[in-house]
Amino acid sequence: MLEHSTPGPRNEALAGDLLEEFRQGRSVGWYWRQTLAAIAIACIREILNHRAMLLFAVLWSMLAPGWDFLIEKVEHNPSLFGPMWTLAWPWSTLAALGLSLLIGAVFIWAGMLVYLVLHGSLVRGISLRRLRMSIALSLTGFIAVSAAMFALTLLLPVTGHAIIGLGLNSSLAPDAPKYEGKKNRYWTYHYVRQVDPQTGKPVVVRSPVQIDTSDFYPYASPAPATPTPLSEIKDTSTRAIVARLPYLLSMIYALWGLSSLPNRYRRTRT
Amino acid sequence: MPDRTYLGEFELMILLAVLHLGDEAYGVPISRELERHRGRDVSVGSVYAALERLEGKGLVASSLGDPTPERGGKAKRYFRITKEGLRQVHETRRVLTQLWQKLPELKGEPI
Numbered sequence: 554m555l556e557h558s559t560p561g562p563r564n565e566a567l568a569g570d571l572l573e574e575f576r577q578g579r580s581v582g583w584y585w586r587q588t589l590a591a592i593a594i595a596c597i598r599e600i601l602n603h604r605a606m607l608l609f610a611v612l613w614s615m616l617a618p619g620w621d622f623l624i625e626k627v628e629h630n631p632s633l634f635g636p637m638w639t640l641a642w643p644w645s646t647l648a649a650l651g652l653s654l655l656i657g658a659v660f661i662w663a664g665m666l667v668y669l670v671l672h673g674s675l676v677r678g679i680s681l682r683r684l685r686m687s688i689a690l691s692l693t694g695f696i697a698v699s700a701a702m703f704a705l706t707l708l709l710p711v712t713g714h715a716i717i718g719l720g721l722n723s724s725l726a727p728d729a730p731k732y733e734g735k736k737n738r739y740w741t742y743h744y745v746r747q748v749d750p751q752t753g754k755p756v757v758v759r760s761p762v763q764i765d766t767s768d769f770y771p772y773a774s775p776a777p778a779t780p781t782p783l784s785e786i787k788d789t790s791t792r793a794i795v796a797r798l799p800y801l802l803s804m805i806y807a808l809w810g811l812s813s814l815p816n817r818y819r820r821t822r823t
Numbered sequence: 824m825p826d827r828t829y830l831g832e833f834e835l836m837i838l839l840a841v842l843h844l845g846d847e848a849y850g851v852p853i854s855r856e857l858e859r860h861r862g863r864d865v866s867v868g869s870v871y872a873a874l875e876r877l878e879g880k881g882l883v884a885s886s887l888g889d890p891t892p893e894r895g896g897k898a899k900r901y902f903r904i905t906k907e908g909l910r911q912v913h914e915t916r917r918v919l920t921q922l923w924q925k926l927p928e929l930k931g932e933p934i
Contacts, residue, residue, distance in 0.1 A: 566887070567871050569897030570850035574867075576893055583864075591868030598872055 555588050567591060606668070606808045613664040614801035618793040620660050628652065654696060661691045661803050668808060683810060691807030698799040830882075830915050836860075837873050838912050841883060841902050849888070849899040874902055882908030 555568045571591070575584045600607070628634060637648045665687065669679070749756045830838065840856040841848040850867055853874075857865045877883045888899040904912070 564871060565897045566850060566900035567867060569890075569894035569899065570854075570867055572895045572897070573851055573893055574854075586864075587867055590866040591871075594866070594868040594872050 555591055564591075564595075603809060605672070606811075607805065609668050609671070610664075610801055610804040610808060613667070613804060614797040617660065617797045617800040621796055624656050628656065654692075654699065657695050657699065657799065657803075658692055661695060661800060661807065662688065664800075664804055665691065665807060665811070669811070679811065687807045687811045690810065691803055694806035695799060695803040698802045702795075702799055830911055831873075833869075834873055834877055834882075835912070835915055837870065837877065838882065838904060838908055841904050842909075842912070846901070846903075848902045853902070877908070878902075881905060882911055 555571070556565065571584060571587050574587075575581075634652070637645065637652070640648060748754070836857055837853060840853045844852050844856060850870060854865045854867050854870050857870065874883060874885070878885060882905055883902045884905055885900050885902050888901055890896045890898045
């Protein structure tokens, strides 16, 4: 447990010492206290060893809401990305998700670059393989955290209903809806097939759907918007913290391996 | 310019224990030595953390012994004080002794 639960370099001598003491008559309680204390100390030491990276990740992620705000203007520009949204489902949704992930990843990669430049000594000592791995970790970490946030935002409250609002060309609109943009409120139309009650013949009805880009996740959903845990947050500063979370966690995940132990701990022991 | 790396209380105790134990200075005896003098339990993990800090500062050096069955096949890690470590111990002792000597007689001190 001690060997596998402690971050950083393994300390087999410590495990051996505890075992030796236990076999010489120490109690089970003593053994567990020592083991848990050793794990806690190792964790704290790892955090302290990475304190510069953690501080940088916190500071960099503070820029995330600003980045989101900046990108939102571009992302919802009909002339730039309008055609993408008129793709047939599920390609429209996949393209929108891919774009969001790419934009987020660019922010994280920029942060990694700044961190590496600030840590000049780290750049000199880093291998290309570790850098590639770190970039891959940042992407997988961001996808994982974003997926968790997405689930928390859309899927948790009413499974099924929220999925209807997923993407502009959802299952309700297989006929490629028109897209119109106006300021920060956009309208799109779902074409729904219905049976005309008077004639009894099938007709296509144009049903407007409003997208409010001030929503945390601006996916189309039938008005009024479905209440979700994150969309319920009204306080601006709390929303900013929530918006930072995927970036912060992904950056820590990616940079942890890069910001290795300080030189004094790298000493080869004989 | 003098070295400004001061020893903490726990670090000083560990260095003194390592000095006292000589060739037998590894985790278990060091912890026992500290427990005996402090009169309370010592976390072996914190002893190792302090020893690694001291090793990072170049005040102690370590070497691995042979693995033994009673330790689950895990080797002992022996520590010895370096020249710099010894210098710092003497320096700390000198400063502390001077400070104690300059103190007026303390009233109500524990017996």
